[in-house]
Each structure stands twice: as C-alpha cells, then as structure tokens.
Amino acid sequence: MSSVNVEGCDDWKMSEEGDEDDSSSGDRPNFALVTLQDTDEMMVMPSKWLNTDKTQCHWPPFRSPEKLTEAVRDGLEPPTAGKPWEMLNIVLHKEYDTFEEAIKKQEELKAQKDGMFAVVTLQESNELTVIPVNWLKTQCYWPPFKTPKKCLEAVKNRLEPIKRKSPWELVNMDLHGEYATYQQAKEKQEAISEQMERPSTSLKTNNPSTPQTPCSTQTFGVKRKCDKSPDITVQPLLTTDMDPKKKSKKIMEDIKEKVQAIQDTDPTFTTIKAHILDAISKMNEDTRKKETIGIFGRTGEGKSSLLNAVLGDQFLLPSGGFGACTAVITEVEANLNDSNYIAEIEFISKEEWDEEFALSDKEEANELTEMTKERITALFGAEAEEKTLEELKRDDKYKDIFNVLSTGKKIISSSDSSAFASNVVCYLENNLANPGGCFWPLVKSVTIKIPNRRELLEQIVLIDLPGTGDYDKIRDDLWKTKIRECSAVWIVSDIKRAITDRNPWGILEHCIEDLGPGGECKHINFICTKTDDMKPAEYLKSVRLTEAQISGQGLDVKTKCILHRNDLAQKTITEKLQSSKSEESKERFITDVFTVSSTAFFDPELKLKNVDTEIPKLRDILINQNKSINQQLTRDYINEAKGILSLIQSIQLDKDKTMELQTNLEKNLKLLDDNFEGLYEKLKRCLSKGVEESVRSCVKTTQDMLSSVRPKSNRGFHRIFRAMCERGGFYWPKKWNEPLDLNKCLSKHMYDNINKEFVLMFPVDVNDKTEKSMQDKLDKFSIILPTSPMLHPVHIFIQTQETKLKASLSRVIVEKKKEIYSTIYTAIERKMAPGYEKAALEKGEGSMQNMEEVIMKTINELKPQMFNEAKVEMLEMFNNLKMRIMNTLESELKTSVKRSLSQISKFNLLDVSREIQELDKLSAAV
Ligand SMILES: Nc1nc2c(ncn2[C@@H]2O[C@H](COP(=O)(O)OP(=O)(O)OP(=O)(O)O)[C@@H](O)[C@H]2O)c(=O)[nH]1
Ligand SMILES: [Mg+2]
Structure with a gap:
C-alpha cells in the first residue's frame, strides 16, 4: 500500500502553499495527526476519516502522491464512488483545527523522534559538547577546523563529515542523548554539566522554551470550564538517556510548573493548588536510611584489605603491617556530592x-x-x-x-x-611503631566518604567493626548500636583458620540476638580471606593428594591448590553453617560463603585470575543491592506520582462515596486495632512466662554463668569483675572472645520466652512476612475496598497514599521493634545500676567475694519486681508503636480524603491523562 507520510512532508508543504484553507470552520477539529500501525508511518489526515472510537481510519484507494495530497487537503468524503476505501489501524496523537497546525506538529514530533543533535562527552579530553547526529557512529566524527566560529557553524549547519579527502578525525565518545533542536541539546548539555558538579541534586528540568498552553491557565479553577486539555505533546519528549525515576521526576516538575503558573483567586482553587504543590514537594523528601553492612572479624583477618579491594583503592584504609590495626569503628559510604575523599x-x-x-x-x-x-x-x-x-x-x-x-x-x-x-x-590506626602519633x-x-562509588555505595554503608574488645564504654555502646543497624553482615576470617574453626558463627555468637530479633540482619556472608597464602607441598600433604589428583589443566601447582582449597572451604563451611542453623536464633539468616584474596586482586604477579579472587563477586552483591533499592525507590516514586496525578485528574466523587471512604477509615482502623491487640496479648503471655522463669532461676543462671567464665585459678578475675561493675554490667576483656555481660545473663529467660514469637511478629524481610506479623496486619489495612476493577481517580490517589504510608510505617516498625526488643535489657541494666556502683566500691582483700555478694544480694532483692517492670516497659513500648501507627494512618488518610474531596470542580482541572499513561509505561519498565 502506498501512502503519503512524513517522509513526503516537503511535497505536502509545497502543495499547501498558496492554497486557501477553508477547512477550519465548524466546532470540531478538522485534522488528525496519526501513526498507521502496520507501517509505523506518522501522517496528517482529515478527522472525518477516523472511525467513531478513533482507533481506525478510512484510507482512499489512490496511488499517486498528488491525488492523495489533494484528498487529504480537501478532506474528501469517504467512501468515493468506484473503488472501496480500506480500513487501517491507527494510533491517534491529537487533532488540530487547521492543516498547518497538524503539519507543524508532525514535523516537530518527527524531529524529536529522529533527533538532530546529540550531547556527547569526548573521552580523551573529557569535554561535554553538542554535535549533529550525522557525526555519530560508534565513535564520532570531528572536523579539522581550528577556530571556534567555524566549528560552531559546522555543528549548527549539520555539516556532512568528509570521509575521503582531508578526512575528519574519528574520536571516542560517550553519548548522553539525542535531541530535536540545537537549543534543546544545549540546554541538556548545561543540565548535565550542572548535574556533574552537583550529582546529588535532581536534573534541572525547567525548560523556559516550553510554551504555556492557553488551556493550562484556564482549566485549573472551579468556575471556568475548558474543553481542551493542555497540549502536553508540545513538551519536549523525555530523552532516552534518563532513567525512569528521572523521567517521572521530570514529569512531576513539569506538572508543578503548570500548576504554579495557574492564577486564580478562588479560595477553593487556592487550597487545591496548595495541596497539590505540597504533595509534589514532599515527593522529594527521601526519608529512607541507607542499608548497613557490618564487617566483623578478629584483628588481622583482612577486613580493611578486603574493603580496599572491594572499593578498588589499595591504600585507602590502613591495613596492618607489624603491630598495626584498625582501632576505631569506621563507616565507609559514597561521596555523592563532589569528587573529594572526606573523613x-x-x-x-x-x-x-x-x-x-x-x-x-x-x-x-x-x-x-x-x-x-x-x-x-x-x-x-x-x-x-x-x-x-x-x-x-x-x-x-x-x-x-x-x-x-x-x-x-x-x-x-x-x-x-x-x-x-x-x-x-x-x-584510625593503632600503630606500635608510631607512639605519640596516634x-x-x-x-x-x-565516617569516610569516597567519590565515584555511586554504583557500589549509593544506598549502602559499609562498617568496619573491629570486635576484639579493647574498647571503652563509649565505643562498646556504639558497637552495640551499630550491630543493630546491620541489614547484612560479612564475617571475615583467614581461610586457614576458617577451615579449622569448629564454629563459623564464633565472632557473632554473643550478639546473634542483637542482629536477629533485636536488629534487622537478613543475610550473613562468610568470607574466607588470604586465599593466595598457599604452600602447595604442605597443602597437598595435608589433604593427602598428589598434584595429578587435583583439577586445573594448564594451571601452575599453586593456583591449582588455591582453587582446590577454595572449593573445599566453601563446602566445609557451608555444611558447618547449615548444621548450626538448626538453632532457632540462626535459622532465619541466609548464609553464603566466599573465598577471596585481596592481595591477588591488586597483584597480577600472583597469577590468580580476577574472577578467582572473588572480589568481583562481592562487588556484584553491592551493585545488585544498590540496583534493587533504587528500583524500589523508583517504584515508590512513580506510585506516588500516579496518586497525585489521579488527584489532579479527578472529578468530584458523589456524596455516598465520600461517606463510604470516611466510614471505611473508621471501620478499618477499628479492625487494625483489634488485630494489634491480638499481638499484644500474645507478647504479654510470653513475657509473663519469662518473668516467672526469671524470678525462679535468675540467681542460679547468674552463678552458673560466672563459674563458666571464671578462670580455674580465679587469677585476675576480680579486675575483670570490677571493670564490669564500673561499666554498668558489661565489659569485654581484651583477650576474651566475647564480653562479660551480666545484664544479658539476667535477661536471658525473658528473651528465651519471647524470641520465637517476636521474630514472627516483627520480620525484617518482606519475604518473611507471616500472618502473625505486625507488618502483615498493616498491609491488610485499606480504606479502598477491592470491589470494582476500575477505580475512580480519587480512589487511586488514596490507594497510592496508603501504599506510601504503609511502606514508611513498615520501616518505622523495624526501627521501633529494635527499641522494643532492647527494653528488657536496658530496664534490667538500669535497675541493677546502683548495685553495680556499690559493688565497684569494694576494695582490698576479699573484694572479689564482697563484690559478688553485693551483686547477688542486689539480684535477690530486685527479682520480685525487676522482671515484671521490664515486662510492663516492653508492653508499653509496643503500645506506643501501635498508637503511632494508628494515629498516623488516621490523620494522614483523613487529610488525603479531605484533599481529594475538595476537588469540587465538575471538570478536569488539568488533563494529565497522558502523563498518567507515561507513568504507567515507566512503572512497567522498572
Ligand atoms: N597474603 C595475603 N595477605 C593479606 C590479605 N588480606 C590482608 N592481608 C594481610 O593481613 C594483614 C592484616 O590485614 P588487615 O586488612 O589490616 O586486617 P584487619 O582485619 O583489618 O585487621 P584489624 O584492623 O586489626 O582488625 C595485613 O598484613 C595484610 O597485608 C590477602 O588477601 N592475602
Ligand atoms: Mg583493619
């Protein structure tokens, strides 16, 4: 089939010149800009050729362009006598009053679609510049001109590159995007360079050349009626290099501008405008905190070296030589603002x-x-x-x-x-070789912030947590706080030790509850380091194999042994981790094993392939985690944007529906209250059992614990015991694998009784959500009943507000549950404090016995109330969380319902249906 299409638009323009346009009379638009679905040709045709639902058009049987042009221009009535007309499937872009308007739009769209100018960075000189797209290949052509004037002319005139005689250079470049006009490309270039200077701020999207549509100044009001929707097709198309989040941000920025530009003094209008602007501004408030990965390991196991390798900077963090080690908790995150390293x-x-x-x-x-x-x-x-x-x-x-x-x-x-x-x-470092200089x-x-690591660390903080127990009280407390923040943990251990160690959880054993029910850890990676440290003969002897018996054709014996040991370590440690997972406290963690060499990653002489150092694997974990967090943030953003656009799009709900929303809110809050009450009662029952058991057994449990840690000769124990009393019941002696923690010992029975239920009540991972969890009860809360498949825009708005609210409350639940969990410990610590102080005063001969007596007496005196008071405190905290959730839902949703109902106009305030469609497409692409 032949047709007149955009490629022939020059002919069209010529034929239209001098012709009188007599087709603009009447009310309805006369010309439609459509794309023919079968051939993907964009073209203008008389509106009367469209069928009623505008999904198809009549097509005349003419072959010659002249005749077709005439038929279109004259708006020939279909069908003509003689040959029948075809029916073709189309996508309608928009209709226009005049032929000229439609053609102009067609040209604009075509130019935007094809792109005339590109913004590129020339790799060698790192210059950001605009070039015509006809200079683009996988590299780009560059003219031999010296003067800026001549160069600029070449760009603007889209000069054809000369490839044979005096050939243009071909230079490497990175393409940022293609744009319809030189002006648009220049604006984009400025935006990119601004963004490069301040990468954390959003792209400047304000486009001064964007025409204000007449409709947008008239429609957003309660008195005036405008039949035309704002012409969003005249906005520059979103460029291909933007990610969905930036694209949706741009959409919302544009909407904000349009809303801001509307002037009306009507009070109802002013309120709606303020609501919408406020809602759009709040979208940019990102309250989510970053995810924390804690790096645990004994001194010298290779934590700092591992961090350096993963971050690709060999000497960034000091890694120990003789007598040197990291002495302070070090957080590493990305510097997203500039290219400086900051501490x-x-x-x-x-x-x-x-x-x-x-x-x-x-x-x-x-x-x-x-x-x-x-x-x-x-x-x-x-x-x-x-x-x-x-x-x-x-x-x-x-x-x-x-x-x-x-x-x-x-x-x-x-x-x-x-x-x-x-x-x-x-x-950072404790270095014996540098006395007086540390x-x-x-x-x-x-906190160390490093530049150019957005991909690895945009949403993640890595914490080097030396866990050897030579801290003071302040850093002990900080250490405890930090482990509760970890959403993942990397246990770092020298491969030789890791293989022989009976318990791979060792370093975490004493804080497993702070990571689990008391924290938010989901994932534990066990990382064996120093895999390059290998003596082949010794190794082969120990595994009772010969070189010929291990695989790795073409590899030298050392590499073969390294790979063999890596394999063995992975298997043995995975088994050990799995077998100890049968214990309840560990079963919820996902565990993986890695075998890495930070040294070989930087040293090619060691002949270990990059992939075999397994550093790239760890990087991938970070990259993927960042990606998935960003995807979630994008989904949340788009969801919220759709909600706001639905509000703008919405027309008034009838009175009945309004009442329905308000009644649903009350009814569902009551239901949620009942559900939370059920959880409260369950927690109360577990706690009461814990109180009973604690009162009954705490003295014996404390005595047993002390005798298990007391050295046989009792030598030096009084100093450790005193230090523990001076520090409020917790002290980590330097050479001990775990701290001496009397408060933990006293709270043991309470925790033993609640742990199982608590984990079910407060999962940290969405995948672990159970019927018994607070998050599940919250998830089920909604004031929009799932009755109709087609939701009213007001409902969509409320639903998206609900989703946002529930997601942020879920994060509050995880934060607060940590505080709730720790109440038992902190209550006991507080109640015992005077006893610890008193015991610490005992000096001189027999002080050990006296201190112990003071402590045991304190426990005996306090036990009838102490545990019960801890229970009451925990329940009170639970109640506070419940009230916070209920109150937030109530007040926020009441506001949302009120907002949506203040839309008293019978007409669309602003037609944003195209933007909603665009957001739908974007959310499908995330
Ligand atoms: N052969 C070899 N040596 C390593 C590797 N990684 C670290 N080391 C060495 O192990 C020693 C300790 O490394 P660090 O990275 O400082 O260990 P750390 O766990 O940070 O130690 P602390 O800061 O004391 O907690 C240093 O001498 C490193 O050079 C490795 O992959 N291979
Ligand atoms: Mg270190």
Missing part, C-alpha cells in the same frame, strides 16, 4: 575523656593498666607511661588533646586518595 572524625566529649582518665587513675595493676598504657603511649609517646596522671596533665600535648576534644568533630578532605589516606591514618583513643567513630 568526618567524631571525637569523644571532654566529659567522657575525663571519665576515662579518672577511671584509669583508679585502676589496679596489670590488665587494665595495660589498656591504659596502650592509650597513653599512643597519644603521648613511649616515655609517657612512666609519668603520673598529674604530670601528663601538665604536658603540652594534653592541652592540645583538650583542644581537639573541644572541637567535637574534624573534617579531612582531599581530592587525592593517597594524600587523604596518609592524613587520616593517625585517627589519636584513636580520642576518636569515637570515623
């Missing part, structure tokens, strides 16, 4: 420092003094340990320290990673 160093307060120092003064010989000595040497130098505290206080360095502490925080920033690393090392005893925590 934010938080110091302990002056009061905390005084307390630590005063504590040091009280300490007796040996172990604690060892710790104090280490700190003093780190800060004041090797000779300082001989000095008294008073002498140290007179030291100039002491004044310096006091000055440092009074600043509270220090920021180090540098664009060069090695300069940055050498400036920051003295705050500041770690003053540092509470360090």
